[in-house]
Amino acid sequence: MKLAEESFLTDDFLRQLINVGEVDILVGLPTHNNAKTIGSIVHAIQSDILRCFPRERAVIINADGGSRDGTPELVTGASIDDVRPASNPYALRTLHSISTRYATSPSSGVALRTILAAAELLRAKACVVMSPESANIESEWLSKLLRPIHRDGFDLVTPTYGRHKFEGLLITNLLYPMVRALYGVRIREAYSLEFGFSGRLGSQFLGQNVWNDGADGAGVELRFTLAAITGGYRICQSFLGDKDHIERRGADLVPALRQTVGTLFSAVEADFPVWSSVAGSQPVPTTGADQKVLLEPVRVNRKRLREMFSTGVAELDSVFQSILSPSTLAELRRIARLEEAEFHYPAELWVRTVYEFAASYRKSVISRDHIIQALAPLFRGRVFTFVTENRNASADDVENNVEGLCLEFEQLKPYLLQIWKSRE
Amino acid sequence: MQEMIISELSQALHQLARGFAHFLPRLIVMLILTFLGWVIAYVVKVVLRSILSLIKFDKLSEKAGASQLLTKAALPSATEMLSRFVFWVVWLGFILLGVSVLGIPGLQEQVARFFLFLPRLFVAMFIMFFGLLAAGFFSRAALLAAVNANVPSPQVLSLAVRSIIIVFVLSIVFEELGLAEQTMLVAFGIVFGALMLGLAIAFGMGGRDLAQRFLEKRFVRGKKEENEDELSPL
Numbered sequence: 001m002k003l004a005e006e007s008f009l010t011d012d013f014l015r016q017l018i019n020v021g022e023v024d025i026l027v028g029l030p031t032h033n034n035a036k037t038i039g040s041i042v043h044a045i046q047s048d049i050l051r052c053f054p055r056e057r058a059v060i061i062n063a064d065g066g067s068r069d070g071t072p073e074l075v076t077g078a079s080i081d082d083v084r085p086a087s088n089p090y091a092l093r094t095l096h097s098i099s100t101r102y103a104t105s106p107s108s109g110v111a112l113r114t115i116l117a118a119a120e121l122l123r124a125k126a127c128v129v130m131s132p133e134s135a136n137i138e139s140e141w142l143s144k145l146l147r148p149i150h151r152d153g154f155d156l157v158t159p160t161y162g163r164h165k166f167e168g169l170l171i172t173n174l175l176y177p178m179v180r181a182l183y184g185v186r187i188r189e190a191y192s193l194e195f196g197f198s199g200r201l202g203s204q205f206l207g208q209n210v211w212n213d214g215a216d217g218a219g220v221e222l223r224f225t226l227a228a229i230t231g232g233y234r235i236c237q238s239f240l241g242d243k244d245h246i247e248r249r250g251a252d253l254v255p256a257l258r259q260t261v262g263t264l265f266s267a268v269e270a271d272f273p274v275w276s277s278v279a280g281s282q283p284v285p286t287t288g289a290d291q292k293v294l295l296e297p298v299r300v301n302r303k304r305l306r307e308m309f310s311t312g313v314a315e316l317d318s319v320f321q322s323i324l325s326p327s328t329l330a331e332l333r334r335i336a337r338l339e340e341a342e343f344h345y346p347a348e349l350w351v352r353t354v355y356e357f358a359a360s361y362r363k364s365v366i367s368r369d370h371i372i373q374a375l376a377p378l379f380r381g382r383v384f385t386f387v388t389e390n391r392n393a394s395a396d397d398v399e400n401n402v403e404g405l406c407l408e409f410e411q412l413k414p415y416l417l418q419i420w421k422s423r424e
Numbered sequence: 425m426q427e428m429i430i431s432e433l434s435q436a437l438h439q440l441a442r443g444f445a446h447f448l449p450r451l452i453v454m455l456i457l458t459f460l461g462w463v464i465a466y467v468v469k470v471v472l473r474s475i476l477s478l479i480k481f482d483k484l485s486e487k488a489g490a491s492q493l494l495t496k497a498a499l500p501s502a503t504e505m506l507s508r509f510v511f512w513v514v515w516l517g518f519i520l521l522g523v524s525v526l527g528i529p530g531l532q533e534q535v536a537r538f539f540l541f542l543p544r545l546f547v548a549m550f551i552m553f554f555g556l557l558a559a560g561f562f563s564r565a566a567l568l569a570a571v572n573a574n575v576p577s578p579q580v581l582s583l584a585v586r587s588i589i590i591v592f593v594l595s596i597v598f599e600e601l602g603l604a605e606q607t608m609l610v611a612f613g614i615v616f617g618a619l620m621l622g623l624a625i626a627f628g629m630g631g632r633d634l635a636q637r638f639l640e641k642r643f644v645r646g647k648k649e650e651n652e653d654e655l656s657p658l
Contacts, residue, residue, distance in 0.1 A: 170657035191658070254572055256657040300655060308574055315571050315578050319564060367561060373568040383655065 026124035028115030032106035034132035062099035065106030072099035131193035145196035155233035157196035161243035162292035181409035219263030239288025293395035312377020454522035461518020469511035555593025
């Protein structure tokens, strides 16, 4: 067994890994105080492994960030006998569950690094990372993420979900269109807490020099996806089902922007030689539905969204002067003065805004974290327009609107290239 | 009698001529030093201006907020200001060196004091610049946190943070320069108290969400979400 990461992993964890030996399948579970949901998630994983991969050597690796509610004990103590079907004659292998505490406070970057290091040491062929926050995980999720790697030779499987039309608007209005326009790959969920990957992709990413330049923290999952794209690995998507995560709120917008947009802007800077030569975009193979849009009515405080946009534009004028071009800023000032009924943040202006933010991020015109924070009020304005436009829209209409925004991002890519090189 | 007057007069004239003969070389040395100082100061100014332009000092100054202050006061750019300042300091140094060569009693002591004061002046300028940089950074951080937390009058909060830091920096600068030390001591006490208050507000703003979540988890079981009508961004 290769002990490449012995200085990073604890001795106790290494001993546990040595006891496990080589495996075919590795399931990574990064946790932090997830006692409420972890039991059902572990059972779903065990059940799916027994049902779909009964002859494979498998291990569940729990990388815990200092839980105080007994989460690691729940993972290691979950008995496979509870889920073993009595009639299954092929469940021959021992399913190991081991846990390690990598730190006393959670860090998704360190958790993923721990899982990747374990996967490399155990020479796992196919790996999956599962989110401990999935409140409605189904037993097929694991096999849907694993099978394309194990059977079809893909290197990365990202999920697609059934989502409410107003859920995940940062993904539909920025992350998906921008990744698609820049990298030329139509991956719906480039930032996901659930994904499958091959051992070789895991080893390649583990060896990259990204762990000391900010990737150690939040957003490393997005970096992983972008590394797979730029590395030319085989990527596919798999439809898992409806997404329902606990403890997700609109109030978490700034941290969410840091995790996703901050990571993307940072990666875009490093990947310039790759994306600058990409034109258009290509779909990726998808198992199941490409996207499912749920339409139940939800309450949205649109008035608050518009107010926070207008206040932001007025109060942060000096900040925006450093980031945006005079014409974009003038247009934002104009729409910020509009009444609620007339308010409209057009897709073209939104794309220009995002691209100018990306270029300013690269130039570090002010603190990079301040640039990301300054995007929050503008994003709220865009959300207002998206919600208004799609209030009574069908699933197809919503899809068409998202597609239109994606095309706008692709069409304006030359503008990004122009300001990327010229803005001082 | 007449002879005596002529003798005294010629003696005085001789003394004056002798004194002038002694003084003239010193004066010439002083003039040479002054001219040489001007040339060196000019070269230093040109070189410094080029270096500052190369490292985009004006951009840094803009970030620190120093450029805005200069513009409001109708002064040239930060690069030009610093170049001119260094020019005058170098030239003045040479002029004073020249004056000391003249050997005028009292002046030499003043010249020595000036040269002892120079390091303190540069340290004070250094503190002032980075103080302005810190003031710009923290006031913007407070502004962004306040806007994103939907706090009323975010500009006022930002201005308060900026003012407190600038006053604090100024008190250190005056202390470094040795000006009005007693006044500064009292002012420091007042400003320090005000600064702590400002920091408490800034910390409260920045960690509001964290503190809220912590307190909710600790003390309020099953509290209904106030932002239930907000959308999940991810």
